[in-house]
Amino acid sequence: MTDSMTRLREIQQRIKLAARLIHRPSEAITLIAVSKKQSTADITLLHQAGIKHFGENYLQEALPKIKELCHLDIQWHFIGHLQSNKTRAIAEHFAWYHTLDEIKIAQRLSQQRPTHLPPLQVCIQINIDHEAEKSGIAAEQLESLALAVQSLPHIQLRGLMCIPRASASPEETQQSFHRLKLLLAQLQQHPLIQYPEKLDTLSMGMSADLELAVAEGATFVRIGTALFGERK
Numbered sequence: 001m002t003d004s005m006t007r008l009r010e011i012q013q014r015i016k017l018a019a020r021l022i023h024r025p026s027e028a029i030t031l032i033a034v035s036k037k038q039s040t041a042d043i044t045l046l047h048q049a050g051i052k053h054f055g056e057n058y059l060q061e062a063l064p065k066i067k068e069l070c071h072l073d074i075q076w077h078f079i080g081h082l083q084s085n086k087t088r089a090i091a092e093h094f095a096w097y098h099t100l101d102e103i104k105i106a107q108r109l110s111q112q113r114p115t116h117l118p119p120l121q122v123c124i125q126i127n128i129d130h131e132a133e134k135s136g137i138a139a140e141q142l143e144s145l146a147l148a149v150q151s152l153p154h155i156q157l158r159g160l161m162c163i164p165r166a167s168a169s170p171e172e173t174q175q176s177f178h179r180l181k182l183l184l185a186q187l188q189q190h191p192l193i194q195y196p197e198k199l200d201t202l203s204m205g206m207s208a209d210l211e212l213a214v215a216e217g218a219t220f221v222r223i224g225t226a227l228f229g230e231r232k
């Protein structure tokens, strides 16, 4: 219990220091607590400490937790890989979807988003290090997917997400984050993008590399282990 509060303060301090180094206001970076494999009791504690954004990877695990905690003002972020026949639950229960990599999924999410909710906020996942096993699109496919997504009425494209190669050195990881930042900047400049000011989101950085991500402009960092301890 005290542990998770100590870890939260440590993470907030790490974000603050990393932001200060490059003269970014630390409020520009939002912490997503990645609560996969963690209990609703631990989520509730962090929520009481002021954390409003939680990330989940597995739909079967997330849905009962979301239901149990529906009395709390939590914004749920889906950060896992999704099969296209599972879109409805995302459209109905999440505020953000970070891992879009297929137009078919975007179309379904838009169709299935309940109209009483604000549009689903979406990031496109880029397979930034061209890994065969990883989800996400190649950078070369970004333009066509982004232009198709922006015409859908009930989802809002907000930016890009990546997970660098796990075995990369810190220098290589930072270069990957840098490439993601450049891709977003290019997209903002694209003449056919209608609302470039809405493309304000870089979802990058996890427990081990959040400083590198903040240095390259991350607006969401997704932190699991360093916040909750090892996953059960």
Ligand SMILES: *Cc1c(COP(=O)(O)O)cnc(C)c1O
Residues within 6 Å of the ligand: 034, 036, 057, 079, 080, 163, 206, 207, 208, 222, 223, 224, 225, 226
């Ligand atoms: C699990 C996960 C995280 C959190 O990773 P930690 O190393 O535990 O901080 C962040 N992003 C994604 C996409 C994840 O799957």
